[in-house]
Amino acid sequence: MQRDTLVSFEGVEKRFGGFVAVQKMDFDIRKGEFLAIMGSSGCGKTTTLRMLAGLEAPSAGVIRLAGQPINHLPTWSRDTPMVWQSLALFPFLNVRENVEFALKMRGVGKADRRRRAEQWLERMQILEFAERDISQLSGGQRQRVALARSLVVEPEILLLDEPLSALDAALKVRMQSVLKNLQRETGITFVYVTHSQSEAFSMADRVVIMSRGKIEQIGTPQEIYRTPATRFVAEFLGSSNIFTGQVKAAAGKSVTLEGPAGTFTLAAADLATPPAVGQKVSLTVLDARTRLAATAPAGAFNKVPVRMIGEEFVGATATIYLETAQGQEIRVQKSQDDLESLPLQVGKDYVAFWPHEDGHLVAEA
Amino acid sequence: MSDTAQDINRNPAIDWGLKAYVILAYAFVFAPIAASFVFSFNSDRFPSIPLGHFTLDWYRAVATDPLVWEGLRNTLFVGVTVGVLATALGFGAAYTDYRYKFLGKQVYLALALLPPTIPVVILGLAMLAYLSRIGLSGNALSVIIAHVVICAPFAMAIVRLRLSQMDPDLEAAAWNLGASEWAAMRHVIIPFAKPAILGALFITMAVSFDEFAIAWFVSGLNETLPVKVLGFLQGQVSPRINAIGTFVFVTSMTLVVLAQILLTGRGAKSRPAADE
Known part of the structure; x- marks a missing residue:
């Protein structure tokens, strides 16, 4: 099943001074897929995601979203909402106001904003907490608020930067299925950055494995597991002799x-x-x-x-x-x-x- | 108190010693102010023990003195203006420090925080020399300029502390959700820093309200209340000074306490605790 390309990285590179965070990379993200970018810390996976979000500018190359180059667009003009590792919820706003934020910034009227926010709160099963402060929520509930806040604008693509890393093991597994179902039901393209093999392999349609700023392999979890392309991948997965x-x-x-x-x-x-x-x-x-x-x-x-x-x-x-x-x-x-x-x-x-x-x-x- | 007996890890002697120490320290700090407060209600002309009878005469005398009202008007006008300007400047400086990395930032910070460390007499003299040269000495504006110089670093320090408690992703998260830089400033940075901004406003007002030395140098005929008080003192010893002192103290303390409530009370709520 070959799907249309939504995002393409064409010769994209990122340097910080003399340090090359991301080496020249070419790859596509398909419409409606769940793509995981996996690697150990410092491999350039988060930098790649931030370039797509418009939080970092590529040093070279072109990033296209639906065929259009987006290099010059500031992050607020792209529809690339991100779920942050820290969640970055606004502590001075309550749950509903957090979810309404993106709509407010887009000039959506008050009643409409409220209705749409509540739809997503309901979908994430946190409607009952709508008027609560963020500090009154548990880790899992915050996670859901962060998802609702990003999804409320119904974007074509959602970026996730290790969103589950702060949760305990049981909750992590539960949230994985929440995420996977959400992605399947909405058809929104998910780009999920993680260092965890179990997260990447359990949720993603395709996995990108990065090391030291370079893509080592792109493939379905099965392809990567059965036929690691490089010695690095084989060692990183740790499932082969x-x-x-x-x-x-x-x-x-x-x-x-x-x-x-x-x-x-x-x-x-x-x-x-x-x-x-x-x-x-x-x-x-x-x-x-x-x-x-x-x-x-x-x-x-x-x-x-x-x-x-x-x-x-x-x-x-x-x-x-x-x-x-x-x-x-x-x-x-x-x-x-x-x-x-x-x-x-x-x-x-x-x-x-x-x-x-x-x-x-x-x-x- | 009742369960101290159960607390096996506490030495009662040390507990009581520390309590006595705290009480003595406060007594030392507040005794002069308390004395001034008590004598402001005392009928005797000179502060002496035993006290005379209770009276509000001195407050009445102060309240009917047009010179005091003029001083108070000047002080309030200067204080409020200084508070607003210094807080705006301090916020800008603190945000610059929070948001940007640039060459010479350490020097920038050191210079920005320098004014309060300069002896006030020197600062006052320098202000007088400079402001008179550009034709601004001897009026309320000159006091405002001089006070903004010493108050802005306080405001900067307070706002900077608050911004340092902010999740560094918060502003970028707002941009990512469609907020322009101005919108993020309005809807994220300022709401987050609001307790500190109000705190800085009250503290800088209080500093300006109390400041004497520089105001004395540059105020000319538009004396602020502390300068007026010195004038009184040089002319005659009068318990009216106690009355004014009490009033100034209560006003300053109110501002400082308001700032404290804002900075500590709301501050605790700033960052969600990592529970669960």
């Missing part, structure tokens, strides 16, 4: 690499340019696809001898921590049921293995 080595042989999509942990074969190397012999590359394989046995299995598998160093249970899945002879940590994820067939003991030797087609090749930066 990564083996580094040199290409020994490459024939079509089949690649053999040799590294300290062993020699591995990939059945379907999907690098844009086929790797040359001798090139340094990395192989990633998902924790959940890595299997474990007491003795080396027969058949066409990649195998690594490992020693168990620990295990960790989260609900019905267990993560087993193992170590190769070189001291590299390997993780294997198994359901509780799977584990029953394999007696586990810390300090014992096992073999980690996976089929050739489960490996994935990433370029070494």
